[in-house]
Amino acid sequence: METPLDINDTSVYHSELGIQIRNVDISFPTPKGIYTAVKNINLNIKSGEIVSLIGHSGCGKSTILNAIGGLVKPTKGEVVVKYKTITAPGPDRGIVFQHYSLLPWMSVFENIYQAVDSVFPDKSKSEKKEIVHYYLQKVGLMNHKDKSPQQISGGMKQRTAIARAFAINPNILLLDEPFGALDALTKSSLHEELTALWSSDEQKKTIVMVTHDIEEAIFLSDKIVVLTNGPAATIGEIIPVNIPRPREKKTFVASPEYKAIRDQLLYLLMEAYAA
Amino acid sequence: MKTMTLKSFLPGLTDKSTGAASAPVFSQSIYIVKQTLTNLFLSLVGIGLFLLMWEGISVYLDRNLPGPLATLTVLWSMISNPWYDNGPNDKGIGLQLMMSIERVFKGFSIATILAIPVGVLLGSSKLFYKMFDPIVQILKPVSPLAWFPIGLVALKNAGSATVFIIFITSLWPTLINTAVGVASIPDDFRNVSKAFGFSPFRYITKVLLPYSVPHIITGLRLSIGVAWLVIVAGEMLSGGTGIGFFVWDSWNALSLEKVISAIIIIGTVGLLLDRFFLFLGKKFSYK
Numbered sequence: 017m018e019t020p021l022d023i024n025d026t027s028v029y030h031s032e033l034g035i036q037i038r039n040v041d042i043s044f045p046t047p048k049g050i051y052t053a054v055k056n057i058n059l060n061i062k063s064g065e066i067v068s069l070i071g072h073s074g075c076g077k078s079t080i081l082n083a084i085g086g087l088v089k090p091t092k093g094e095v096v097v098k099y100k101t102i103t104a105p106g107p108d109r110g111i112v113f114q115h116y117s118l119l120p121w122m123s124v125f126e127n128i129y130q131a132v133d134s135v136f137p138d139k140s141k142s143e144k145k146e147i148v149h150y151y152l153q154k155v156g157l158m159n160h161k162d163k164s165p166q167q168i169s170g171g172m173k174q175r176t177a178i179a180r181a182f183a184i185n186p187n188i189l190l191l192d193e194p195f196g197a198l199d200a201l202t203k204s205s206l207h208e209e210l211t212a213l214w215s216s217d218e219q220k221k222t223i224v225m226v227t228h229d230i231e232e233a234i235f236l237s238d239k240i241v242v243l244t245n246g247p248a249a250t251i252g253e254i255i256p257v258n259i260p261r262p263r264e265k266k267t268f269v270a271s272p273e274y275k276a277i278r279d280q281l282l283y284l285l286m287e288a289y290a291a
Numbered sequence: 292m293k294t295m296t297l298k299s300f301l302p303g304l305t306d307k308s309t310g311a312a313s314a315p316v317f318s319q320s321i322y323i324v325k326q327t328l329t330n331l332f333l334s335l336v337g338i339g340l341f342l343l344m345w346e347g348i349s350v351y352l353d354r355n356l357p358g359p360l361a362t363l364t365v366l367w368s369m370i371s372n373p374w375y376d377n378g379p380n381d382k383g384i385g386l387q388l389m390m391s392i393e394r395v396f397k398g399f400s401i402a403t404i405l406a407i408p409v410g411v412l413l414g415s416s417k418l419f420y421k422m423f424d425p426i427v428q429i430l431k432p433v434s435p436l437a438w439f440p441i442g443l444v445a446l447k448n449a450g451s452a453t454v455f456i457i458f459i460t461s462l463w464p465t466l467i468n469t470a471v472g473v474a475s476i477p478d479d480f481r482n483v484s485k486a487f488g489f490s491p492f493r494y495i496t497k498v499l500l501p502y503s504v505p506h507i508i509t510g511l512r513l514s515i516g517v518a519w520l521v522i523v524a525g526e527m528l529s530g531g532t533g534i535g536f537f538v539w540d541s542w543n544a545l546s547l548e549k550v551i552s553a554i555i556i557i558g559t560v561g562l563l564l565d566r567f568f569l570f571l572g573k574k575f576s577y578k
Contacts, residue, residue: 087482104485111486117479121501121577130497131487164577184487 026058029099034063034188034222035084039093042079053079055248057093059241063187066214066223068233070281071243071252072289077226078114078192080243084224085111085190097188107135110181114192116173118165118180124172125152125161128180135184151179154213171202175209182213191225195232204265207235211262219261230281234274235263240281244289252289255280357548365548366555380540382532384556391526391533392560394450395518398457402514406462407507410469411499420470427466435460435521439528449529453522460521464513472506473499505576512568519561 026038037059043052054076061067069077082088083095086105095102097109105111118127128148136144152158155175160168165176174194181189194210195203214221227233233240237257244252259273268274342359349358357365373385413420413427435456442452476499484494526535534557541549 085486087485105488107488109486111482113479113482113486115479117483119480119483119498119501122497130489130493134487134489134493180487 026060029096030060032062033060034065034097035059035061035224036096037061037080037084037093038096040080040083040090040095041092042076042083042088043091052091052248053246054243054250056250059251059254061222061224063222064219065238066225066236068237068240069224069226069243070228070230070233070240070285071249072245072285073228075243075246075249077243081190081192081224081226084188085109087111107184108186109188109190110184110186112174112177112181112189112191112194114194114196116165116170116177118173118176120165123162123164124157124168124176127165127176128152128183131180132183147183151183154182154216155179155209169202170198171206174198174206178206178210178213187221189221189223191223193226193228195229196227203229203232207232208265211236215262230278230285231269233281234259234277235265235268240277242281242284242289253284357551362548362551365546366552369549369552370556379531382537384534384537384553387532387534387537388556388560391522391535394454394526394533395457395515395522398454398459399461399515399518401454402458402461403465403511406465406510406514407469410466410507410510411473411495411503413466414470414473414503415499420474427463431463431467435517436524436528439525449531453525453529453533456525457518457522461514461518464517465507465510468510468513469503469507472503472510475506476502501577505572508568508572508575512565512572515564515568516561519557519564523557 026036029036037057040057041052041055043050045051057080069080071077079088083090084097084102086102086109089103118124119130122130125148128151129144132139132144132147136147139147149158149161152161155178157172157175157179160172165173168176174197178191178194181191195206198206210223214223223236225233225236234257239257240255241251242253242255243249255277257273257277259268259271346358346360349356354361369384373383373388375381375383376386413423438456438459439452442455443449446452446455480498480502483489484498489497522533523535523538526533527539528535530536530539534553538550538553541547541553
């Protein structure tokens, strides 16, 4: 018998949980002394949930994401995924980096293929190609697969990065300000593509996303984690977004639930934790 | 067929049906031709002025310095019969040049084979970098000619000692540029390879090398440049054969025409070597 899940209790592990962040502090040595980026982070994320981390610049959102990704080690505490403490990056967690991070000397296809080839060494070449083609199709880049990253637009680069992260079929997807550098129209269509990709896989993947865009956070998330200001930032508030899916952009923005959450977030970011 | 070729050279011949489409391409090629001709003209003017100045100085020095005409005549006779061999002190310029190029090629190749892996190691490991950087910094500013006696002792042969100093010369720029290139791989690319679990082999072949190759080629270009500078001095020291020996031998025979001709040949070969690596660099640059 499992005890009913108290989502805010990180002291026990629960099978429904995708990611558990327990008492995490992260500090970095700098020439001026030790800089504590985040302190005392406790967060439970359920499997299949989409969670946004939101806060002002420099509050350590990306640091938390990198700790889940295994690129940064917590100074104190631990990040637990599937009963295991994270110590290094792994193929169970796909990362979409802030600056796309496509390798400029490879084509769009090759960028995804190298990731697939690295994660699935036992699959045959044609199977791996098929995977790459499947995701290229999903993000509408089939016609651009042989172009180099310098030849495509920012939106296409981001689509490639998303396709690359999805193609290794991770349980967890980590997105670091994925749409930050894109224009509003491209952003909107990518929001819908992302939820479509997520839904096409029975909404099983857990997605953690760093953003500073309030509308984006509400539209995509099941829950929004608001961070206080750094240094030594911590979780200020966790706001659930109980708006049913599928969400449709136009009607969604006009709904009272959306407005209520937006007002709350605006209040938190502009007044409670004003920069 | 004839009109087709003519059309691309004479605007008046473009007929109306295709004229509109081909006009921009046409004016672009006209522009390129114009630019090339202008550049050619300007370099010819520069060379002309230089020759004029040279002739002036030559006249001023009572022809103790040979003028352009006398020199070019000698140069012509040298390059029209480059492969003759009348014993140790009288060989064609082609043979001398080949000797020098061979030594540079040997020394440069051995240096490259060593410098690239060591550079990769120094660039990827802070520990190695801190250990070996002081040695590199001390040895780098030493004139490679200072290594000649060591080469003689070690290899017991003047020709091999010359190859040895070329090896030492070509080592540093390639090593340092490779190390700097590898050390400057952006975190973003390192993180990609970590996040997607790249094996060391995949990281080296798909991230490290493609990123550093332009740096490495710049290093090679600097190395071959300095090697070509040093070979002349090295062969003056070692004697026997090579373009450097040729310069010294011609000076001893008091043939300044030959010395100046050799300078022109050395410069031309140096330019060609440099352009080759510049071309290689452009070919392998991913930007």
